[in-house]
Amino acid sequence: MFHQHRRKYFFGIGIGFLVLSVAIFYLLFSRPAQGAVSIDSVFPNAPWAKPLPNLPPLAGVGEVRAENCGKCHTEIYAEWKTSTHANALSDLQFQSELSKSSSPRWLCLNCHTPVANQRETLVNYLQNGDYRTPIEEPNPNFDPKMKAEAVTCAVCHVRLDEQGRSYVLGANGKTNPPHPIKIDPDKLRNRCLDCHNANYVLDDQLVCAFKTGNELEQQGNSHGKLACGSCHMGEVQRKFVKSELNTPVRTAHKHSFIGGGVPKKFDLYEKQIPGGYRTGLNIQPIEWKKIGNNLEYSVSFKNEKAAHNIPTGDPERFLLLKAFVLDTKGEKVFSKEIKFGQEWEWYPKARLVSDTRILPGETKIWKENILVTDKTPSKLVFEIYHVRLKEANAEHMRKNSISVSNNLKDKISHIENHYPFSSLIHKEEIDLNLRKNKVYSPEELIRISKTRKGE
Ligand code: HEC
Ligand code: HEC
Ligand code: HEC
Ligand code: HEC
Ligand code: HEC
Known part of the structure; x- marks a missing residue:
């Protein structure tokens, strides 16, 4: 009973409720929580079971919002803005499904708003290990602007070093950015699979059946080693950043992430072919x-x-x-x-x-x-x-x-x-x-x- 009650408040959270939520949270956790099972033990090795950890401001950039990356990476930002990734939260169908009382919102959001900074509350434990009864904790680092960016740049590009500082994950090297960078092309290019190759049966009704990565793998021989981006991020010769920064033209990649040609809004049709x-x-x-x-x-x-x-x-x-x-x-x-x-x-x-x-x-x-x-x-x-x-x-x-x-x-x-x-x-x-x-x-x-x- 109490549990159901609490869950409702946590989901319908507004700033006003935050205070209430914190109070309830302390009430619950001042005593050892009964039956709280950690996410890691319920879903071991499932990248979609948790958002990325909170990412602090990036040296040379500030908050790791797409908006900030876009100040220098202007064309990439403009393309990404038109993508389904950028619309993965505002998506009307997603919003409608998310509003169902049966919907495990916390889980859906792990792929549609995948960074801790984007979340009002964080879930580290499930009551009795059941995905339908998450134990939500308020998130002091919540950034509402970044929430709206859904599958934002940082989802693929920003990670934490051993000291807990943010750095950019890149695929090129020999560039001279004003922000810290580590180069690991495979890690960056394979990030797609964490969300697009998720097979999991949660219970009789809730099944996650995205197998695009497996489908691609089965093709191994005839197509050689292709990454998702080989087709979904077409090559284009241009500067990585706005021209005032005087960097050379390089082999860059479109960030529109076009798929089957059905965009999320009518005015995005004109972006499909380009x-x-x-x-x-x-x-x-x-x-x-x-x-x-x-x-x-x-x-x-x-x-x-x-x-x-x-x-x-x-x-x-x-x-x-x-x-x-x-x-x-x-x-x-x-x-x-x-x-x-x-x-x-x-x-x-x-x-x-x-x-x-x-x-x-x-x-x-x-x-x-x-x-x-x-x-x-x-x-x-x-x-x-x-x-x-x-x-x-x-x-x-x-x-x-x-x-x-x-x-x-x-x-x-x-x-x-x-x-x-x-x-x-x-x-x-x-x-x-x-x-x-x-x-x-x-x-x-x-x-x-x-x-x-x-x-
Ligand atoms: C103040 C300007 C500026 C901002 C803001 C900025 N960058 Fe950069 N970034 C650069 C420059 C300059 C380069 C190097 C370009 C070159 O040498 O062609 C670069 C390079 C990169 C590269 C490629 C590095 C490689 O070698 O593969 C990535 C990826 C990248 N930035 C991601 C981001 C992300 C993500 C953000 C936001 C969190 C961001 N950048 C914010 C200026 C900026
Ligand atoms: C493992 C990551 C993951 C989780 C968890 C997840 N989604 Fe998604 N979702 C995706 C991906 C990837 C796509 C894009 C698939 C495509 O375009 O075919 C998608 C697409 C969608 C779409 C758009 C479908 C379309 O055809 O346009 C809706 C709606 C949606 N998800 C709702 C949900 C809801 C509701 C939940 C929670 C029950 C959820 N998702 C959980 C990864 C996820
Ligand atoms: C954190 C999870 C996540 C990652 C990582 C991710 N995607 Fe997605 N992707 C999604 C979601 C969610 C959607 C669907 C959003 C919706 O329909 O509302 C999606 C949709 C797409 C679409 C469908 C576009 C359309 O409208 O038909 C393509 C193509 C795509 N992603 C390609 C990629 C590629 C390529 C990568 C890796 C470079 C990647 N994605 C990485 C979550 C992710
Ligand atoms: C879904 C994952 C994903 C998202 C979201 C994403 N990128 Fe990338 N980005 C990649 C991948 C993968 C590459 C490497 C492509 C390659 O070299 O094969 C890349 C390459 C880059 C590069 C190097 C230049 C180039 O075009 O190859 C820059 C700069 C960059 N991204 C910036 C950004 C910025 C800024 C945003 C947000 C506006 C963003 N990216 C969003 C996956 C992503
Ligand atoms: C050899 C090129 C190629 C590769 C590699 C590739 N795709 Fe696609 N993808 C396409 C084409 C072409 C379409 C449009 C298919 C159509 O609707 O006719 C598409 C469509 C999609 C769609 C939209 C749904 C649909 O069926 O239209 C998603 C989502 C997607 N791809 C994800 C991925 C992911 C994730 C990977 C990596 C595991 C990947 N793709 C690898 C060419 C590719």
Whole structure:
């Protein structure tokens, strides 16, 4: 009882509550806590079980906020700002899920706001070792500005030396920064796996199933040794810092961390192609023939450029393929769709039911034979969507996001106006009479995606 009560206060924390929380905290800890089990013994070797330790101000920089790094690393900062990483806390879907009473907030935040400085409270112990009953302690080093930065620069770049001082982790060397630096390219490049390769069954309903790192590893031979950044941080020749600092042009890396081309806000669509977006699919032109009343088509596409499954990561993502036939008046006379993705059953026990994602190097073929009696088919249209959020889940969010702030509640109740659910990633039109086809360019697809709403 007391425990439940306390937990509520700790989660709904505001400055006012901080005093109360401290009081409760001392009340609890002046006596030895009953059944408190340390996180390290419940989740040994799990990098996502705890945030990074508190990082003190960095010599030559100050607070380790992205905003401060951005004073010199201007272009990198501007790119990172547009990334999903920078939006990992403000993400409307994340906020909605976080507000559920069943949600283990402390755990979710370990990957979405991963540095202790970003946390109002810290969890070092679980009551009875149960992840649902964290023992929250107030954090005197909480930095609200840094909290808003979500997966900020320091998550990958700032660590503590033996004396407990902050330094920057880099991959180059032979540079002369005004801040302390240590060079360890593998450590920096492999940091991605701590969050993107987390497989863990917490209980029957809560399963963390990100296996992008394993998917990549299985590819070892055909792709050689690739890091996530080989594709998600494209190379660019430029200065690491603003030009006033007179440093040379070097091989640098884009920090937009573009993925499947579905950004977190509509105004970020225009950043996708400049940030490095490209689909991993090689899609062959549609093959078709019409014999009498039968129209037959086949579409073939290969996962050529992603060294992991498409889609990867979040289990709810899928590719939606649509084909439809239009008559001479432009009316739909036939339509058909097919999905490629994972199918999970969440109750009574989380279970992967099927997985039709496209493996690296795999080719899928979608073939149909349509009867077009009494119709005059004139056009065959083929589209591929990358779907991140299904309408059914959005509807669930609209109905169940009760304990979020009013501002968020308004946004979530019209989430389709604020949050892209999906993107059109391929479109081809065939004029069946003229035997001509048009394939939409990436720029046209982005333009269309930007104006679409919902699934
Ligand atoms: C006052 C300016 C300034 C600030 C603020 C600053 N840096 Fe730097 N940083 C530099 C300069 C200058 C270099 C060296 C550039 C060169 O030689 O090309 C550098 C280099 C780096 C490198 C590459 C080093 C290598 O050899 O691989 C990284 C990584 C880096 N900074 C990260 C950060 C991070 C993270 C922050 C914020 C916590 C930050 N910097 C804040 C000026 C700054
Ligand atoms: C191990 C680190 C980790 C933990 C813990 C974690 N996440 Fe995430 N989360 C990720 C990563 C990585 C992605 C990006 C995956 C992708 O884009 O496919 C992500 C993406 C998301 C998304 C966006 C999905 C999409 O398709 O756009 C939501 C919402 C989300 N997480 C909610 C949560 C909630 C709620 C919790 C706690 C129950 C949680 N996460 C815990 C790492 C984590
Ligand atoms: C501390 C955890 C963490 C680390 C480390 C991390 N990520 Fe992420 N990443 C996330 C989360 C969380 C999301 C999803 C946020 C959301 O959807 O709200 C994400 C999303 C992404 C996306 C999806 C973009 C999109 O919108 O489709 C890509 C690509 C990505 N990360 C690449 C990387 C790469 C490359 C690295 C290493 C250089 C890396 N990440 C390191 C947590 C992390
Ligand atoms: C998700 C992890 C991640 C985040 C967040 C991140 N970086 Fe990086 N950064 C990397 C990796 C990995 C490299 C090394 C790329 C390589 O050499 O392969 C890198 C390289 C750099 C470099 C060296 C120059 C270059 O482009 O290769 C600088 C400077 C830098 N980052 C600054 C920043 C700043 C400033 C921020 C925040 C605005 C930031 N980084 C955010 C992972 C990250
Ligand atoms: C050989 C290039 C390549 C490598 C290496 C690579 N990716 Fe990707 N990744 C892609 C491409 C291309 C896409 C876009 C796929 C699409 O939607 O067509 C993508 C998409 C993603 C997405 C968005 C989800 C999705 O399915 O669209 C995430 C998250 C992601 N990658 C994470 C990672 C992580 C983490 C690693 C390292 C373990 C990694 N990637 C390594 C090429 C690569």
